[in-house]
Amino acid sequence: xxDSIKHECGIALIRLRKPIExxxxxxxxxxxxxxxxxxxxxxxxxxxxxxxxxxSIKIDAGPGMExxxxxxxxxxxxxxxxxxxxxxxxxxxxxxxxxxxxDISWVWNNMPFLGDVYLGHLRYGTHxxxxxxxxxxxxRENNWRSRSLAVAGNFNMTNVEEQFQKLIELGQHPKQKSDxxxxxxxIGHFLDEENQELFESYKHEFTNKExxxxxxxxxxxxxxxxxxxxxxxxxxxxxxxxxxxxxxxVRDPNGIRPAYYYIDDEVVVVASEKPAIKTAFDVDYSAIxxxxxxxxxxxxxxxxxxxxEIIEPREKLSCSFERIYFSRGNDPEIYEERKNMGKRLCxxxxxxxxxxxxxxxxxxxxxxxxxSWLGMMKGIEDYLRTYRKQAILNQQLTEEELDDILQFxxxxxxxxxxxxxxxxxxxxxNNRDDLVTHVYDTTYEVVKKGIDTLVVLDDSIVRGTTxxxxxxxxxxKLDPKKIIIVSCAPQIRYPDCYGIDMSRLKEFxxxxxxLALLEDRGLYYKIDEVYDKCQAVEGTEAFKETNxxxxxxxxxxxxxxxxxxxxIVKAPGVxxxxxxxxxxxxxxxxxxxxxxxxxxxxxxxxxxGGTRVVNRAFxxxxxxxxxxxx
Ligand SMILES: NC(=O)CC[C@H](N)C(=O)O
Numbered sequence: 001x002x003d004s005i006k007h008e009c010g011i012a013l014i015r016l017r018k019p020i021e022x023x024x025x026x027x028x029x030x031x032x033x034x035x036x037x038x039x040x041x042x043x044x045x046x047x048x049x050x051x052x053x054x055x056s057i058k059i060d061a062g063p064g065m066e067x068x069x070x071x072x073x074x075x076x077x078x079x080x081x082x083x084x085x086x087x088x089x090x091x092x093x094x095x096x097x098x099x100x101x102x103d104i105s106w107v108w109n110n111m112p113f114l115g116d117v118y119l120g121h122l123r124y125g126t127h128x129x130x131x132x133x134x135x136x137x138x139x140r141e142n143n144w145r146s147r148s149l150a151v152a153g154n155f156n157m158t159n160v161e162e163q164f165q166k167l168i169e170l171g172q173h174p175k176q177k178s179d180x181x182x183x184x185x186x187i188g189h190f191l192d193e194e195n196q197e198l199f200e201s202y203k204h205e206f207t208n209k210e211x212x213x214x215x216x217x218x219x220x221x222x223x224x225x226x227x228x229x230x231x232x233x234x235x236x237x238x239x240x241x242x243x244x245x246x247x248x249x250v251r252d253p254n255g256i257r258p259a260y261y262y263i264d265d266e267v268v269v270v271a272s273e274k275p276a277i278k279t280a281f282d283v284d285y286s287a288i289x290x291x292x293x294x295x296x297x298x299x300x301x302x303x304x305x306x307x308x309e310i311i312e313p314r315e316k317l318s319c320s321f322e323r324i325y326f327s328r329g330n331d332p333e334i335y336e337e338r339k340n341m342g343k344r345l346c347x348x349x350x351x352x353x354x355x356x357x358x359x360x361x362x363x364x365x366x367x368x369x370x371x372s373w374l375g376m377m378k379g380i381e382d383y384l385r386t387y388r389k390q391a392i393l394n395q396q397l398t399e400e401e402l403d404d405i406l407q408f409x410x411x412x413x414x415x416x417x418x419x420x421x422x423x424x425x426x427x428x429x430n431n432r433d434d435l436v437t438h439v440y441d442t443t444y445e446v447v448k449k450g451i452d453t454l455v456v457l458d459d460s461i462v463r464g465t466t467x468x469x470x471x472x473x474x475x476x477k478l479d480p481k482k483i484i485i486v487s488c489a490p491q492i493r494y495p496d497c498y499g500i501d502m503s504r505l506k507e508f509x510x511x512x513x514x515l516a517l518l519e520d521r522g523l524y525y526k527i528d529e530v531y532d533k534c535q536a537v538e539g540t541e542a543f544k545e546t547n548x549x550x551x552x553x554x555x556x557x558x559x560x561x562x563x564x565x566x567x568i569v570k571a572p573g574v575x576x577x578x579x580x581x582x583x584x585x586x587x588x589x590x591x592x593x594x595x596x597x598x599x600x601x602x603x604x605x606x607x608x609g610g611t612r613v614v615n616r617a618f619x620x621x622x623x624x625x626x627x628x629x630x
Pocket of ligand 1: 123125127128134153154155156157179180499
């Protein structure tokens with residue numbers, strides 16, 4: 001990935017279904033759950049480096065004992081810092097009371113973070129600043145355990161403003177306007193109502209103490225989530241712990257954000273990515289399931305899990321960027337999909353190099369494009385096999401020609417090397433551009449000067465600036481005839497508003513290409529026309545129904561946009577011919593048939609809030625406002 005796009009989040013939830021003694025006996029430590037949470041989070045560290053947080057619930061903690069415990073951090077190595085603290089607490093507890101260290105119930109009662117249910121979160125913020133206060137889990141605490149709630153999510157809501165107003169209408173005073181607090185308060189409000197209704201129904205027959213247990217046994221979390229989630233507009237995988245020990249993970253009706261679970265008689269586990277569960281619990285991939293869109297996995301106080309429909313599922317449009325780039329590529333399905341993405345690009349690549357494989361060098365931009373590159377090389381091999389077969393069948397070949405054909409191998413080289421350390425050193429000073437050029441390095445002396453074409457695969461092209469300022473300039477120093485940059489993702493034309501921070505249109509190189517084409521053809525006035533159309537309906541339903549920006553892209557073909565992008569990323573002074581090739585949307589869907597979320601490529605948003613965001617993002621561009629459109 002040459003352009004870094006951030007903003008994902010990861011969730012991890014563990015419910016231990018047996019008493020603590022069971023884990024001590026079987027695994028030798030009361031820290032079993034904590035250790036597993038650590039692993040689940042470490043294996044998802046790719047999903048968020050702004051900060052991290054964890055919370056745990058001790059079910060049936062005695063009066064006077066803490067039942068919710070939480071740690072959060074925005075330190076550079078946030079996961080290590082949090083678990084370092086927890087580990088230190090445990091060590092100190094044992095060292096200061098050596099005679100009690102083996103007494104499990106004493107350790108359990110005196111180590112606040114030991115619990116029955118654990119929740120972990122990795123954050124890349126999409127709302128609010130990067131502070132510890134914005135780290136999840138966020139907690140709403142009450143003396144009634146059944147009214148207490150902690151939430152952590154991978155999500156972005158496109159209607160936070162409306163949700164916030166609703167809370168005020170409900171009579172609340174939300175302490176912040178952040179989306180996480182808004183969601184927390186919304187679920188919290190209906191949790192309170194549910195508590196209140198149960199309380200009213202028991203109050204004439206039972207004492208308050210009895211009512212507490214009755215509420216915890218009978219509280220209907222499904223009902224709470226149904227009422228709270230009714231008007232959420234966004235992509236979400238939202239995890240929550242209640243103070244009495246029931247927990248849930250609810251997923252949006254299109255399944256935009258990922259959530260997977262595994263259940264056996266010892267644990268219920270949920271995570272954003274399958275490999276995290278696979279590695280942490282060493283279970284079969286086939287036993288790890290996806291939470292059905294629009295459903296919640298609810299685990300009751302006793303630890304019994306069930307999958308419940310919360311909102312009627314809509315067309316499944318899970319984010320294809322997870323497959324292209326975000327999620328870890330060692331998930332067997334993602335591994336296959338990425339290889340397929342590479343393979344499906346071969347037709348376009350072969351045409352672009354005129355089928356001249358002798359003078360073509362294949363390479364990739366580290367690291368996420370590596371798997372697709374394997375697929376791409378497989379596609380080239382497949383082509384060669386057919387070519388050889390035909391040559392042998394159709395022609396009278398001399399022995400020398402036959403040897404040539406049989407011995408020829410496509411030329412695969414590692415041409416692009418990432419110098420990670422350099423990026424951290426770069427500041428905003430005058431020499432920035434010169435330093436940026438050297439974030440990547442290259443391998444010299446493998447390219448035939450003036451003859452070879454370099455085909456370099458990347459997973460996506462967002463802004464195109466690293467290509468322009470670093471990679472193409474650097475490759476050009478090898479003196480190739482032509483440089484072809486190939487993108488596994490189609491052209492990124494529209495913003496994301498469901499958890500990835502790609503919200504400013506002007507930053508997309510495909511958008512800039514479209515603007516340049518408007519300019520070239522004397523059509524720039526179309527910008528004003530589209531702006532007027534947006535302005536005329538802003539605030540009405542129509543603003544959420546039609547993506548007006550599409551009209552502008554529709555003026556040009558896919559190839560015209562690609563050709564303009566090629567011009568833009570070719571910095572002045574670059575001698576080689578430059579061509580950019582993108583995956584088509586059809587081929588992407590064929591490569592990832594179960595993850596068809598493609599609004600950033602097509603402009604077809606699965607929710608009305610998304611369409612509003614693209615129109616607003618366009619207006620922000622015209623109004624020169626450099627702000628997020630949600
Ligand atoms: N990337 C995410 O899922 C972000 C979660 C949430 N919107 C936040 O900003 O904290």
